[in-house]
Amino acid sequence: MRRDFARSGLSKAVARHDTPALFDWLIRILSLQGVSDAIAWRYIDQHGSVSFSDLETTLAAAPSCPKLTSYWHFDACRFTKQTFLCSEPSHIEACPLPYHDLRNGRLNQTAYSLFLFVRDVCGGDLVGWIDARLAAADQLEAPNHRARMRQALLEPLTCVYGISFKVLSMALADLLLAGDPGRKRWIETGASMIAIDTLVHNWLHRTGCLQALGAEHAYGPGCYGPEGCSAIIEAAAYAIDARQFYPEGPAIFPRLVQKAIWLFCTEGGLDVCNGNRIDDRFACGQVSCPLFSRCDRVPLKAE
Template sequence: MDTICRLAGADDLIGQGTGRLQQAIVDGDTPYLFEHLVESFSLQGISDRAALTYMENHDRPSWRDLQQATSRPPACPKLRGYWTFCGCGYRKAARTCAEPGALAECSVPRPALRNGRLNQMTYSLFFFIRDVTDGNLIDWIDRSLAQASLGTKNRAYRMRHALIEPLRNIYGVSDKVLNMTLADVLLAAPASKPLWRETGFGMIAIDTLVHNFLSRSGIIHRLGHEHSYGSACYSTNGCADIVRRIARRIDAKQFNLEYPTNFARFVQHAIWRYCAQSELNVCNGNNIDDDLRCQNGNCALFRCCDRARD
């Protein structure tokens, strides 16, 4: 893993949002942050390139669009707010939902998103910000982290979960996408928000690339924590716990003096970059037949990797 971090570790994970995203955090610009989250949460189900291409070719729902759409008495009882929106069930292709009698007047289908799940996600996120955070997501994050940071026992865990647990209830948002998006947002915060950065250091996004690397390399097997990809990756002794154990043994300051010594997000991101087709493109299903042991003798890890079969 030290080799992976040296080959694929990024030295610019902190403060990447020195542009528009960081300024939105400084300014308390919730509408911009909402639109940023909608875009990030939409990167699921297909490749990032395909998702971004679709969004470039279609109008994206803005905070103001949803404010206007929900300013009038709702045609559907589910559009009253965050807690009533549960079970909307809108399906774009079938043009159906849980309240078919109100569908013709409903605003949920209006954004031209890839599928109905994303329409539901967009409204669910909007209602969460409007109703749960009182329309101010930045202040809500500040308050949540400040309260969770009190005391020393399990402090990092409590701060992560102060954000993850409530946001997990937003429709259609997986743990992977949630951790990935929050890590980017929290690490984009200015130095004046140290709790944001501290929490972002431990946000880990486990996708199939990361899980499969930990499996092929034999790390999961050696630790005796074998499991299938999915929710188990975030359970006790799952992939996320394994990455955190590794991170405690790798001093990230050697890669950037601004990094904390223990930087789990850095380690997870290095694994992803080593595997991703758009990055170093070494350890992935395009290059490896998982019915056989990996034959890539040019891989820097070839001699120490277990090259386990799936």
């Protein structure tokens, strides 16, 4: 990741507090919601994305829609691309928001909401805002230290319209871990970012972890609850010294544990524990799986 950040110029963007460059990267990552990554990237390749400078220019013209006044005014826009309707129909023809060719109207709203957040809440300096939030939350003696650091960023940013907890956690993990190796708070917080997708949730179900811990729940918001998938992985990370796998990283590395589970399951990784390999109506029968003898093989779906 650090090599990729260096090649793409994102490391320099962090060092220079280059908010436009970081916004442009982040809004592309946030487009990976609701469809497969391949579909999302193909659409961006064909139609382009939206940039910080695009939005800065359009908003400098002071559009008439009252929702574009500030981040705090931007609420319940409700623009939909298919119907070309919104909650302020008398302003829509002159409004710049609908005219960016993004995959759906939700992403148009996300782009403007995030821009206004960066402008109005972060004061135009995303890196400075992250530094300040983490510094304020960095209280080593306080309980749940890592959770406090993590939530200092996640709680305000998940209020930006259309940003899912999972994709935001993935994006912030990459930015904080790869953006600047010298920022210790960034490394510690990025290492604690856990993104739960269906592969990770289903692995915890099939192996019997959820059942054994009395933490059975449906995939969704419950995965981030006090007894959800995220909490289980974080607790497990405390029993694993991650430096045996990556000596330069932190000893407690929940993100690495989560990524290892995901790579074990995904078709692009080891391709072991997923719906292509297992008939979810029955217990898994993959005797060649290295975990087979230690797995409870709980069927994912009840008959």
